[in-house]
Amino acid sequence: MDVGVRMKQQTLALAAGFERFGRQTRRSEFLSQMDVVVPWSELVALIEPHYPKAGNGRPPVGLERMLRIYFLQQWFNLSDPAVEDALYDSLTMRSFVGIDLGREPAPDETTVCKFRHLLERHGLGRKMLAVVNGHLERHGLKIGTGTIVDATILHAPSSTRNKQEQRDPEMHQVKKGNQWYFGMKAHVGVDADTKLIHSAEATAANVADNRVLADLLHGEETEVWGDQAYQGKTEVIVARAPQAVDRTHRQYRTKLVCYPAIREENRVKSKTRSRVEHVFALIKLKFGFAKVRYRGLEKNRNRLLSLCALTNLLTARHHLMAVAGQSCA
Structure with a gap:
């Protein structure tokens, strides 16, 4: 043969x-x-x-x-x-x-x-996030009183080579540094201790990060961390969470002056604030949601919210696996 x-x-x-x-x-x-x-x-x-x-x-x-x-x-x-x-x-x-x-x-x-x-x-993505967080709380992972807020850009196709011969009208472009981006923003509120997402929202990319700050707080915070995009919003934070202390970063330099003390304060705050980047790494790198797949904000918002629920389960998997093992023993 x-x-x-x-x-x-x-x-x-x-x-x-x-x-x-x-x-x-x-x-x-x-x-x-x-x-x-x-x-x-x-x-x-x-x-x-x-x-x-x-x-x-x-x-x-x-x-x-x-x-x-x-x-x-x-x-x-x-x-x-x-x-x-x-x-x-x-x-x-x-x-x-x-x-x-x-x-x-x-x-x-x-x-x-x-x-x-x-x-x-039926907007079930947001309800999925609530169900998952309730499940985690019953298994010993409760959302605490410290919240980190941040936003990241998710790219959308900028080409007009489609049936409508236009870009998605619900997406917009924004300039970050010297680079222009087209798409939407994913805004999240993350627990500072467990890195669990408790709040999320989707907007066009040109919406300022601090515009949705109040929607990212659950109201029981005692501390709120964020980058310089959220500075000057202490009144918004206190209105939503009366007991919260504003620990967002402050501008430490201008064209003429640099303030080393403020820069050092920001560096210390970054030890906590940077934990939100781990969440974005899971969403964008692990699960591949760096670019939107659907047309329109609502479809992508539902995907973001359901993905936040799955991200929480991945973050807590070792704890949940241990609990499951104990219950089976």
């Missing part, structure tokens, strides 16, 4: 999934952890009142299955067609969702798109 033909033949181990040299990949390890830490029953109960019920037509796909597919999109930055292809291509993802291709096909991209629109239409 020709060597080339022999190379194409599949071994019984490969066909049955019992390869001799198989090992757990990072993706499978990550999904096995998320399978444990995500509060599936609570999130399903949140969405269930809005989900289609079985009737005379084709029965809807199981709600938890669609939620798992939606989370795969967020974790791996997949479009609707891409997540359908990934389910056919990846045994690990199919196992996570619970799809057996010997019995049924994976949900198509239209079904995935309709489920995503259902979440957007």
Whole structure:
């Protein structure tokens, strides 16, 4: 037999999934952890009142299955067609969702798109964040009295080569330093101790960071940290959180004068304020949300809020895994 033909033949181990040299990949390890830490029953109960019920037509796909597919999109930055292809291509993802291709096909991209629109239409991203934070609080991770506020730019396509022959009208451009950016801003309020996101908002990129400051505070703060974009907003902070001390950075230099004392104060404050950058690293680098996928602010706001909930679960995964292990022991 020709060597080339022999190379194409599949071994019984490969066909049955019992390869001799198989090992757990990072993706499978990550999904096995998320399978444990995500509060599936609570999130399903949140969405269930809005989900289609079985009737005379084709029965809807199981709600938890669609939620798992939606989370795969967020974790791996997949479009609707891409997540359908990934389910056919990846045994690990199919196992996570619970799809057996010997019995049924994976949900198509239209079904995935309709489920995503259902979440957007009912604003369930924000409610998901509240459910997850409630779940974390019941497991010993409570939002404290220190909040770090910050914002980051998420890019949007600036090309006009589309059906409308125009850029997204809800996105805007902004100049940062000597560079122009086009897109939206993700504003977050993060707990200073646990690095858990308790508040988030999305605006066009040209909206000043301090415009949404009040929306990022939960009201029980005793300290608020932020960069120089939030200086001079002490009245806003106190109005929202009467007991809060303003620890935002101050301008330490002008064109003519530099103030070393203020610069040193900013440096000390940065030891706490910089923790918010870890959150942005997860959202933008780990989960790939550095560029918007959808047109319009509302769709991207819902994605941001649901991704904030998943970011909190990833941040707290070791604690939740330990709690799960103790409960099973």
